[in-house]
Amino acid sequence: MFPAMRVKISGLDPHQQYYIAMDIVPVDNKRYRYVYHSSKWMVAGNADSPVPPRVYIHPDSPASGETWMRQVISFDKLKLTNNELDDQGHIILHSMHKYQPRVHVIRKDCGDDLSPVKPIPSGEGVKAFSFPETVFTTVTAYQNQQITRLKIDRNPFAKGFRDSGRNRMGLEALVESYAFWRPSLRTLTFEDIPGIPKQGNNLICKRNKLI
Amino acid sequence: MFPAMRVKISGLDPHQQYYIAMDIVPVDNKRYRYVYHSSKWMVAGNADSPVPPRVYIHPDSPASGETWMRQVISFDKLKLTNNELDDQGHIILHSMHKYQPRVHVIRKDCGDDLSPVKPIPSGEGVKAFSFPETVFTTVTAYQNQQITRLKIDRNPFAKGFRDSGRNRMGLEALVESYAFWRPSLRTLTFEDIPGIPKQGNNLICKRNKLI
DNA sequence: TAATTGGCACCTAGGTGGTAACAT
Protein backbone atom coordinates (compact mmCIF):
# COMPACT_ATOMS: atom_id res chain seq x y z
CA MET A 1 0.00 0.00 0.00
CA PHE A 2 1.45 3.29 -1.14
CA PRO A 3 1.62 5.85 0.29
CA ALA A 4 2.09 4.10 3.60
CA MET A 5 0.03 5.03 6.64
CA ARG A 6 2.18 6.94 9.16
CA VAL A 7 1.13 8.05 12.62
CA LYS A 8 2.47 9.55 15.80
CA ILE A 9 1.11 8.53 19.16
CA SER A 10 0.93 10.40 22.44
CA GLY A 11 -0.64 9.71 25.81
CA LEU A 12 0.74 6.21 26.30
CA ASP A 13 2.22 5.03 29.58
CA PRO A 14 5.97 5.16 28.83
CA HIS A 15 6.70 2.03 30.84
CA GLN A 16 3.73 -0.04 29.62
CA GLN A 17 4.20 -2.48 26.71
CA TYR A 18 1.84 -2.22 23.73
CA TYR A 19 1.14 -3.93 20.45
CA ILE A 20 0.20 -1.73 17.51
CA ALA A 21 -1.76 -3.24 14.65
CA MET A 22 -3.74 -2.29 11.57
CA ASP A 23 -6.78 -3.80 9.94
CA ILE A 24 -8.85 -2.58 7.01
CA VAL A 25 -12.63 -2.64 7.11
CA PRO A 26 -15.28 -2.05 4.42
CA VAL A 27 -16.75 1.44 4.35
CA ASP A 28 -20.09 0.24 3.04
CA ASN A 29 -21.81 -2.71 1.43
CA LYS A 30 -21.25 -1.57 -2.15
CA ARG A 31 -19.11 -2.39 -5.15
CA TYR A 32 -17.94 0.56 -7.27
CA ARG A 33 -17.08 1.42 -10.83
CA TYR A 34 -15.24 4.46 -12.08
CA VAL A 35 -17.11 6.68 -14.49
CA TYR A 36 -14.51 8.29 -16.65
CA HIS A 37 -16.47 11.18 -18.10
CA SER A 38 -17.56 12.44 -14.69
CA SER A 39 -14.33 11.39 -12.90
CA LYS A 40 -16.31 9.82 -10.08
CA TRP A 41 -16.72 6.49 -8.37
CA MET A 42 -20.34 5.28 -8.68
CA VAL A 43 -22.12 2.47 -6.91
CA ALA A 44 -22.23 -0.61 -9.14
CA GLY A 45 -24.13 -3.12 -7.03
CA ASN A 46 -23.72 -4.79 -3.67
CA ALA A 47 -20.43 -5.83 -2.12
CA ASP A 48 -18.89 -9.21 -2.87
CA SER A 49 -19.04 -11.84 -0.14
CA PRO A 50 -16.79 -11.14 2.85
CA VAL A 51 -13.14 -12.22 2.83
CA PRO A 52 -11.13 -13.78 5.70
CA PRO A 53 -10.22 -10.97 8.11
CA ARG A 54 -6.51 -10.30 8.50
CA VAL A 55 -4.48 -8.16 10.87
CA TYR A 56 -1.13 -6.49 10.26
CA ILE A 57 0.82 -6.47 13.51
CA HIS A 58 3.42 -3.73 13.41
CA PRO A 59 6.82 -5.47 13.34
CA ASP A 60 8.15 -3.40 16.25
CA SER A 61 5.47 -4.95 18.49
CA PRO A 62 5.51 -5.35 21.37
CA ALA A 63 7.34 -2.23 22.52
CA SER A 64 7.12 0.24 25.39
CA GLY A 65 4.95 3.34 25.21
CA GLU A 66 8.17 5.34 25.35
CA THR A 67 9.49 3.60 22.23
CA TRP A 68 6.26 4.00 20.28
CA MET A 69 5.92 7.70 21.17
CA ARG A 70 9.52 8.50 20.27
CA GLN A 71 9.21 7.50 16.61
CA VAL A 72 6.96 7.97 13.62
CA ILE A 73 5.12 4.68 13.22
CA SER A 74 5.07 3.63 9.58
CA PHE A 75 3.04 0.82 8.06
CA ASP A 76 5.11 0.63 4.89
CA LYS A 77 5.55 -3.14 5.09
CA LEU A 78 1.81 -3.81 5.07
CA LYS A 79 0.76 -5.76 1.96
CA LEU A 80 -2.61 -6.14 0.27
CA THR A 81 -3.94 -8.95 -1.89
CA ASN A 82 -7.17 -9.92 -3.60
CA ASN A 83 -6.31 -13.62 -3.30
CA GLU A 84 -8.68 -15.13 -0.74
CA LEU A 85 -6.36 -18.15 -0.43
CA ASP A 86 -3.31 -16.00 0.36
CA ASP A 87 -0.80 -17.69 2.64
CA GLN A 88 1.66 -14.82 2.97
CA GLY A 89 -0.25 -13.17 5.79
CA HIS A 90 -1.26 -10.24 3.60
CA ILE A 91 -4.46 -8.34 4.19
CA ILE A 92 -7.19 -9.66 1.88
CA LEU A 93 -9.51 -7.18 0.15
CA HIS A 94 -11.91 -7.10 -2.76
CA SER A 95 -11.09 -4.99 -5.76
CA MET A 96 -13.44 -2.12 -6.61
CA HIS A 97 -14.58 -1.64 -3.01
CA LYS A 98 -14.08 1.18 -0.51
CA TYR A 99 -12.07 0.55 2.63
CA GLN A 100 -11.07 2.27 5.86
CA PRO A 101 -7.71 1.43 7.51
CA ARG A 102 -7.79 1.38 11.32
CA VAL A 103 -4.91 1.70 13.76
CA HIS A 104 -5.18 -0.33 16.96
CA VAL A 105 -3.25 0.29 20.17
CA ILE A 106 -3.34 -2.79 22.39
CA ARG A 107 -1.95 -3.03 25.89
CA LYS A 108 0.37 -6.04 26.00
CA ASP A 109 -1.66 -8.02 28.51
CA CYS A 110 -4.70 -7.71 26.21
CA GLY A 111 -2.84 -8.74 23.05
CA ASP A 112 -0.81 -11.81 23.84
CA ASP A 113 -3.09 -13.96 21.69
CA LEU A 114 -2.86 -11.46 18.82
CA SER A 115 -2.57 -13.18 15.44
CA PRO A 116 -2.51 -12.12 11.77
CA VAL A 117 -5.51 -14.37 11.16
CA LYS A 118 -7.66 -13.60 14.21
CA PRO A 119 -9.88 -10.57 14.79
CA ILE A 120 -8.46 -7.90 17.07
CA PRO A 121 -9.73 -8.25 20.64
CA SER A 122 -11.87 -5.49 22.08
CA GLY A 123 -12.47 -4.06 25.52
CA GLU A 124 -10.48 -2.18 28.11
CA GLY A 125 -6.85 -1.69 27.07
CA VAL A 126 -7.60 -1.73 23.35
CA LYS A 127 -8.28 1.43 21.34
CA ALA A 128 -9.02 1.82 17.64
CA PHE A 129 -8.43 4.93 15.51
CA SER A 130 -9.81 5.70 12.06
CA PHE A 131 -8.86 8.64 9.86
CA PRO A 132 -11.61 9.33 7.34
CA GLU A 133 -9.20 10.99 4.93
CA THR A 134 -7.46 7.62 4.50
CA VAL A 135 -10.48 5.89 2.97
CA PHE A 136 -9.46 4.42 -0.38
CA THR A 137 -10.83 2.46 -3.30
CA THR A 138 -9.10 -0.76 -4.37
CA VAL A 139 -8.23 -1.36 -8.01
CA THR A 140 -6.03 -3.64 -10.07
CA ALA A 141 -5.36 -0.95 -12.65
CA TYR A 142 -5.49 2.80 -12.21
CA GLN A 143 -8.70 4.39 -13.46
CA ASN A 144 -7.38 7.91 -13.64
CA GLN A 145 -4.28 9.55 -15.06
CA GLN A 146 -3.92 11.95 -12.15
CA ILE A 147 -3.56 9.08 -9.70
CA THR A 148 -0.94 7.47 -11.91
CA ARG A 149 0.98 10.73 -11.97
CA LEU A 150 0.80 11.13 -8.21
CA LYS A 151 2.06 7.60 -7.70
CA ILE A 152 4.92 8.05 -10.12
CA ASP A 153 5.95 11.45 -8.82
CA ARG A 154 5.80 10.50 -5.14
CA ASN A 155 7.21 6.98 -5.06
CA PRO A 156 11.00 6.62 -5.26
CA PHE A 157 10.62 3.17 -6.83
CA ALA A 158 8.70 4.62 -9.76
CA LYS A 159 11.39 7.15 -10.68
CA GLY A 160 11.86 5.35 -13.98
CA PHE A 161 8.49 6.58 -15.18
CA ARG A 162 8.82 10.24 -14.31
CA ASP A 163 8.25 12.95 -16.88
CA SER A 164 11.51 14.84 -16.85
CA GLY A 165 10.59 18.46 -16.30
CA ARG A 166 7.70 19.19 -18.65
CA ASN A 167 4.15 18.36 -17.71
CA ARG A 168 4.90 19.15 -14.07
CA MET A 169 2.24 21.88 -14.06
CA GLY A 170 -0.77 21.19 -11.90
CA LEU A 171 0.88 18.63 -9.69
CA GLU A 172 0.80 20.76 -6.58
CA ALA A 173 -2.91 21.41 -6.90
CA LEU A 174 -3.47 17.71 -7.42
CA VAL A 175 -1.57 16.83 -4.28
CA GLU A 176 -3.64 19.37 -2.39
CA SER A 177 -6.88 17.70 -3.38
CA TYR A 178 -5.82 14.34 -2.01
CA ALA A 179 -5.44 14.84 1.71
CA PHE A 180 -3.51 11.67 2.36
CA TRP A 181 -0.59 12.83 0.25
CA ARG A 182 0.05 15.79 2.46
CA PRO A 183 3.27 15.42 4.41
CA SER A 184 1.46 16.01 7.70
CA LEU A 185 1.00 13.15 10.12
CA ARG A 186 -2.08 12.45 12.14
CA THR A 187 -1.46 12.23 15.84
CA LEU A 188 -3.26 9.64 17.92
CA THR A 189 -3.98 10.44 21.51
CA PHE A 190 -4.62 7.27 23.38
CA GLU A 191 -7.21 8.70 25.74
CA ASP A 192 -9.25 10.57 23.14
CA ILE A 193 -11.26 9.62 20.14
CA PRO A 194 -9.39 11.49 17.46
CA GLY A 195 -10.24 12.97 14.15
CA ILE A 196 -13.21 15.13 13.44
CA PRO A 197 -14.16 13.73 10.04
CA LYS A 198 -12.89 15.82 7.18
CA GLN A 199 -13.93 15.69 3.59
CA GLY A 200 -13.13 12.18 2.45
CA ASN A 201 -10.56 11.74 -0.27
CA ASN A 202 -10.22 8.53 -2.15
CA LEU A 203 -6.81 6.96 -2.21
CA ILE A 204 -6.40 4.26 -4.78
CA CYS A 205 -4.22 1.23 -4.16
CA LYS A 206 -3.16 -1.41 -6.58
CA ARG A 207 -0.54 -4.04 -7.05
CA ASN A 208 -0.79 -7.14 -9.24
CA LYS A 209 -2.73 -9.70 -7.33
CA LEU A 210 -2.39 -7.07 -4.66
CA ILE A 211 -5.07 -4.57 -5.18
CA MET B 1 31.61 -9.92 8.83
CA PHE B 2 31.21 -12.87 6.51
CA PRO B 3 30.38 -15.60 7.13
CA ALA B 4 28.07 -14.43 9.86
CA MET B 5 28.10 -15.98 13.31
CA ARG B 6 25.01 -18.17 13.84
CA VAL B 7 24.00 -19.91 17.04
CA LYS B 8 21.19 -21.86 18.60
CA ILE B 9 20.38 -21.52 22.27
CA SER B 10 18.77 -23.92 24.70
CA GLY B 11 18.16 -23.89 28.42
CA LEU B 12 16.56 -20.46 28.66
CA ASP B 13 13.45 -19.77 30.69
CA PRO B 14 10.78 -19.57 27.96
CA HIS B 15 8.89 -16.78 29.73
CA GLN B 16 11.90 -14.70 30.74
CA GLN B 17 13.02 -11.78 28.54
CA TYR B 18 16.67 -11.66 27.40
CA TYR B 19 19.01 -9.46 25.42
CA ILE B 20 21.53 -11.19 23.19
CA ALA B 21 24.69 -9.32 22.22
CA MET B 22 28.09 -9.85 20.69
CA ASP B 23 31.45 -8.27 21.31
CA ILE B 24 34.86 -9.09 19.90
CA VAL B 25 37.94 -9.24 22.10
CA PRO B 26 41.67 -9.53 21.31
CA VAL B 27 43.07 -13.05 21.48
CA ASP B 28 46.52 -11.80 22.50
CA ASN B 29 48.71 -8.73 22.65
CA LYS B 30 50.31 -9.22 19.26
CA ARG B 31 50.20 -7.78 15.78
CA TYR B 32 50.57 -10.24 12.90
CA ARG B 33 51.90 -10.43 9.39
CA TYR B 34 51.22 -13.09 6.80
CA VAL B 35 54.23 -14.97 5.51
CA TYR B 36 53.37 -16.03 2.03
CA HIS B 37 55.95 -18.76 1.44
CA SER B 38 54.99 -20.66 4.58
CA SER B 39 51.28 -19.72 4.42
CA LYS B 40 51.27 -18.78 8.08
CA TRP B 41 50.48 -15.82 10.29
CA MET B 42 53.58 -14.80 12.27
CA VAL B 43 53.92 -12.42 15.18
CA ALA B 44 55.10 -9.02 13.98
CA GLY B 45 55.34 -7.01 17.16
CA ASN B 46 53.05 -5.94 19.97
CA ALA B 47 49.39 -5.02 19.56
CA ASP B 48 48.39 -1.47 18.67
CA SER B 49 46.85 0.65 21.41
CA PRO B 50 43.33 -0.42 22.45
CA VAL B 51 40.29 0.88 20.57
CA PRO B 52 36.94 2.03 22.03
CA PRO B 53 34.97 -1.10 22.98
CA ARG B 54 31.71 -1.61 21.12
CA VAL B 55 28.82 -4.01 21.54
CA TYR B 56 26.47 -5.36 18.88
CA ILE B 57 23.04 -5.81 20.41
CA HIS B 58 21.06 -8.34 18.40
CA PRO B 59 18.22 -6.41 16.74
CA ASP B 60 15.58 -8.86 17.99
CA SER B 61 16.45 -7.87 21.58
CA PRO B 62 14.79 -7.97 23.97
CA ALA B 63 12.78 -11.14 23.36
CA SER B 64 11.49 -14.07 25.36
CA GLY B 65 13.54 -17.21 25.91
CA GLU B 66 10.92 -19.03 23.87
CA THR B 67 11.48 -16.72 20.90
CA TRP B 68 15.27 -16.96 21.09
CA MET B 69 15.25 -20.75 21.35
CA ARG B 70 12.82 -21.22 18.45
CA GLN B 71 15.08 -19.61 15.85
CA VAL B 72 18.63 -19.69 14.58
CA ILE B 73 20.20 -16.49 15.86
CA SER B 74 22.22 -14.84 13.13
CA PHE B 75 24.61 -11.93 13.50
CA ASP B 76 24.65 -11.07 9.80
CA LYS B 77 24.00 -7.37 10.39
CA LEU B 78 27.08 -6.93 12.57
CA LYS B 79 29.59 -4.55 10.99
CA LEU B 80 33.31 -4.08 11.57
CA THR B 81 35.49 -1.04 11.06
CA ASN B 82 39.06 0.03 11.66
CA ASN B 83 38.02 3.66 12.04
CA GLU B 84 38.47 4.59 15.69
CA LEU B 85 36.23 7.63 15.16
CA ASP B 86 33.37 5.56 13.74
CA ASP B 87 29.92 7.00 14.45
CA GLN B 88 27.83 4.25 12.86
CA GLY B 89 27.92 2.03 15.91
CA HIS B 90 30.14 -0.55 14.22
CA ILE B 91 32.53 -2.70 16.16
CA ILE B 92 36.01 -1.17 16.05
CA LEU B 93 39.04 -3.45 15.51
CA HIS B 94 42.66 -3.14 14.49
CA SER B 95 43.77 -4.66 11.23
CA MET B 96 46.32 -7.49 11.36
CA HIS B 97 45.27 -8.64 14.83
CA LYS B 98 43.60 -11.80 16.09
CA TYR B 99 40.13 -11.60 17.61
CA GLN B 100 37.58 -13.78 19.37
CA PRO B 101 33.84 -13.06 18.97
CA ARG B 102 31.76 -13.63 22.10
CA VAL B 103 28.02 -14.21 22.43
CA HIS B 104 26.36 -12.77 25.51
CA VAL B 105 23.00 -13.81 26.93
CA ILE B 106 21.68 -11.16 29.31
CA ARG B 107 18.55 -11.44 31.42
CA LYS B 108 16.44 -8.38 30.71
CA ASP B 109 16.60 -6.96 34.24
CA CYS B 110 20.40 -7.04 34.01
CA GLY B 111 20.60 -5.39 30.60
CA ASP B 112 18.33 -2.39 30.64
CA ASP B 113 21.32 -0.05 30.53
CA LEU B 114 22.86 -2.00 27.64
CA SER B 115 24.43 0.29 25.03
CA PRO B 116 26.49 -0.13 21.86
CA VAL B 117 29.21 2.00 23.41
CA LYS B 118 29.30 0.61 26.96
CA PRO B 119 30.96 -2.57 28.16
CA ILE B 120 28.63 -5.51 28.74
CA PRO B 121 27.66 -5.83 32.42
CA SER B 122 28.75 -8.92 34.31
CA GLY B 123 27.40 -10.92 37.20
CA GLU B 124 24.38 -13.10 37.85
CA GLY B 125 22.01 -13.23 34.88
CA VAL B 126 24.71 -12.60 32.29
CA LYS B 127 26.58 -15.41 30.51
CA ALA B 128 29.28 -15.21 27.85
CA PHE B 129 30.13 -17.87 25.26
CA SER B 130 33.25 -18.12 23.09
CA PHE B 131 33.84 -20.60 20.29
CA PRO B 132 37.57 -20.99 19.66
CA GLU B 133 37.01 -22.10 16.08
CA THR B 134 35.64 -18.61 15.33
CA VAL B 135 38.89 -16.82 16.08
CA PHE B 136 39.85 -14.74 13.06
CA THR B 137 42.53 -12.40 11.79
CA THR B 138 41.54 -8.95 10.52
CA VAL B 139 42.83 -7.68 7.19
CA THR B 140 42.07 -4.95 4.68
CA ALA B 141 43.05 -7.13 1.73
CA TYR B 142 43.13 -10.90 1.52
CA GLN B 143 46.57 -12.42 2.02
CA ASN B 144 45.77 -15.76 0.49
CA GLN B 145 44.05 -16.93 -2.69
CA GLN B 146 42.26 -19.78 -0.95
CA ILE B 147 40.46 -17.36 1.33
CA THR B 148 39.45 -15.24 -1.64
CA ARG B 149 38.02 -18.29 -3.33
CA LEU B 150 36.10 -19.36 -0.24
CA LYS B 151 34.59 -15.89 0.10
CA ILE B 152 33.59 -15.75 -3.55
CA ASP B 153 32.20 -19.25 -3.69
CA ARG B 154 30.21 -18.99 -0.46
CA ASN B 155 28.83 -15.45 -0.54
CA PRO B 156 25.76 -14.84 -2.74
CA PHE B 157 26.78 -11.19 -3.18
CA ALA B 158 30.09 -12.22 -4.77
CA LYS B 159 28.51 -14.38 -7.44
CA GLY B 160 29.85 -12.01 -10.08
CA PHE B 161 33.38 -13.17 -9.38
CA ARG B 162 32.82 -16.90 -9.51
CA ASP B 163 34.81 -19.15 -11.76
CA SER B 164 32.13 -20.84 -13.80
CA GLY B 165 32.78 -24.56 -13.47
CA ARG B 166 36.49 -25.09 -13.90
CA ASN B 167 38.89 -24.61 -11.05
CA ARG B 168 36.31 -25.98 -8.62
CA MET B 169 38.67 -28.79 -7.62
CA GLY B 170 39.96 -28.65 -4.10
CA LEU B 171 37.23 -26.42 -2.76
CA GLU B 172 35.68 -29.06 -0.54
CA ALA B 173 38.97 -29.86 1.13
CA LEU B 174 39.53 -26.15 1.66
CA VAL B 175 36.15 -25.75 3.34
CA GLU B 176 36.96 -28.68 5.57
CA SER B 177 40.12 -27.06 6.84
CA TYR B 178 38.31 -23.92 7.97
CA ALA B 179 35.97 -25.06 10.71
CA PHE B 180 33.82 -21.96 10.70
CA TRP B 181 32.62 -22.61 7.14
CA ARG B 182 31.05 -25.89 8.06
CA PRO B 183 27.26 -25.70 7.97
CA SER B 184 26.96 -26.89 11.55
CA LEU B 185 25.83 -24.51 14.25
CA ARG B 186 27.19 -24.35 17.73
CA THR B 187 24.59 -24.75 20.42
CA LEU B 188 24.77 -22.65 23.55
CA THR B 189 23.40 -24.08 26.74
CA PHE B 190 22.72 -21.29 29.15
CA GLU B 191 23.63 -23.21 32.26
CA ASP B 192 26.92 -24.67 31.03
CA ILE B 193 30.19 -23.30 29.91
CA PRO B 194 30.27 -24.54 26.34
CA GLY B 195 32.94 -25.50 23.93
CA ILE B 196 35.91 -27.63 24.69
CA PRO B 197 38.52 -25.76 22.68
CA LYS B 198 39.16 -27.31 19.30
CA GLN B 199 42.02 -26.64 16.99
CA GLY B 200 41.75 -22.97 16.16
CA ASN B 201 41.14 -22.05 12.56
CA ASN B 202 41.74 -18.54 11.38
CA LEU B 203 38.87 -16.81 9.69
CA ILE B 204 39.79 -13.72 7.82
CA CYS B 205 37.52 -10.70 7.66
CA LYS B 206 37.87 -7.63 5.56
CA ARG B 207 35.85 -4.78 4.15
CA ASN B 208 37.17 -1.37 3.06
CA LYS B 209 37.57 0.75 6.10
CA LEU B 210 35.93 -2.26 7.66
CA ILE B 211 38.60 -4.76 8.31
C1' DT C 1 57.51 -2.47 0.57
C1' DA C 2 53.23 -3.38 2.68
C1' DA C 3 48.86 -1.72 4.09
C1' DT C 4 44.89 1.06 3.16
C1' DT C 5 41.43 3.62 0.62
C1' DG C 6 37.87 4.96 -2.73
C1' DG C 7 35.53 4.17 -6.94
C1' DC C 8 33.85 0.59 -9.80
C1' DA C 9 31.19 -3.36 -11.97
C1' DC C 10 28.63 -6.97 -10.51
C1' DC C 11 25.58 -9.11 -7.75
C1' DT C 12 21.01 -9.95 -4.31
C1' DA C 13 16.51 -8.47 -2.95
C1' DG C 14 12.59 -6.24 -3.71
C1' DG C 15 9.24 -2.09 -4.96
C1' DT C 16 7.33 0.58 -9.27
C1' DG C 17 4.05 1.22 -13.60
C1' DG C 18 3.58 -0.48 -18.53
C1' DT C 19 1.70 -3.73 -21.49
C1' DA C 20 0.04 -7.67 -23.84
C1' DA C 21 -2.47 -11.67 -22.99
C1' DC C 22 -6.06 -13.61 -20.55
C1' DA C 23 -10.57 -14.06 -17.99
C1' DT C 24 -15.20 -12.85 -17.01
Next chain:
DNA sequence: ATGTTACCACCTAGGTGCCAATTA
Protein backbone atom coordinates in the same frame (compact mmCIF):
# COMPACT_ATOMS: atom_id res chain seq x y z
C1' DA D 1 -16.33 -4.17 -22.55
C1' DT D 2 -14.14 -4.47 -18.35
C1' DG D 3 -11.28 -6.40 -14.90
C1' DT D 4 -7.13 -9.23 -13.87
C1' DT D 5 -2.72 -11.42 -14.43
C1' DA D 6 2.16 -12.41 -15.66
C1' DC D 7 6.15 -10.66 -17.12
C1' DC D 8 9.13 -6.85 -18.19
C1' DA D 9 12.32 -2.75 -17.78
C1' DC D 10 13.43 0.39 -14.52
C1' DC D 11 14.24 1.89 -10.21
C1' DT D 12 16.11 1.87 -4.71
C1' DA D 13 19.15 -0.07 -1.35
C1' DG D 14 22.94 -2.36 -0.14
C1' DG D 15 26.63 -6.38 0.02
C1' DT D 16 30.73 -8.37 -2.86
C1' DG D 17 35.84 -8.45 -4.70
C1' DC D 18 38.81 -5.86 -8.01
C1' DC D 19 42.07 -2.46 -8.99
C1' DA D 20 44.48 1.75 -9.26
C1' DA D 21 45.98 5.29 -6.42
C1' DT D 22 47.46 6.70 -2.04
C1' DT D 23 49.60 6.40 2.45
C1' DA D 24 52.95 5.12 6.03
